[in-house]
Amino acid sequence: MSSGTHSGMGQGSNPNPVHSIDRILASDEALAPSSGFLAAVMARVQEEAATPAPIPFPWKRAIPGIVLAACVLGWGAYECLRHVLQNAQQFSFALPHVPAAAESALVPAGWVVLALAASLLSWIYASRMARGTGLF
């Protein structure tokens, strides 16, 4: 136990580096493991050792199936898109008239919105990552 390590800790009003909190928390009682603890751990370890290794996923057999499923899904998506585009041609859209001055202001506004969305996404991702570490 080195007093030097914790002497820098006293940042509060207490000038004494060895605080009562240190004394209380450092003098916590020691708990002796129960007599059967070692045997219980070893029983679990032996049990795990006796369990056969998990069967690896059969990638070689699964790959043709995965490729086939991807092809079917891709073909379905292509057909759906083609159908939607064919139907869309039957309708005609007329964009509302936007004055030239407003149009020139809309372009930077679009970039600002895009930048804000990217910032929001990165913030959400970073906070989720930080929460996963248990540090925040």
Add this chain to the structure above:
Amino acid sequence: MTWTSSRATEGPDQDAADVARVLAGETAAFAGIVSRWQGPLVNMAWRYCRDRSRAEEMAQEAFVRAWRGLKSWRRESSFSTWLFALAANVFRSELKQLPAVNLPMEEITEPAAAAQQLSVLEERRRDEAVRRAVLALPLRYREPVILYYFHEMDLGQTARTMGMPDGTLKARLARARDLLRRRFPHLNEGFVAASHFKRNEEVSQ
């Protein structure tokens, strides 16, 4: 109470030898590791939850995870550092599933009497209240406190176990102590006890 440091100097060779034997397929050699480290790990788990039976379950889980992950111990760090870091991860995730204390910090009250007037029994009750208050701290402050005092106030060892820089650890410990001091204002009156403790500490060194 010097188990964390003494075990590390006592049996690093035995640990390495036992790990080699286990990796060679001799499962029984793991018993040597368990018998050397069961005290520290049970005590560490106890500080996380303050429930004896749960502490043993958590320590058991940590040993099983250590057994599964022995291959991942790169001998750059000591076995104890690796084991404590692994155990801290296990205990942290175990307590996330079922928090040890759901009591808000505000509801943990300090005994009414000032520190100087406490009888031995009252002092024990107050000390236990302080230890339980640690479990009510937010996780980011709770774990540094638990591990810092478990490692007998060794900042470097605590930082290695938590995998964080010394400066961050110091800041979190200072904040945790502020929170505890606010909850237990009478502790600031314990100068006599604190200086007595310091004298004892110096004598023991």
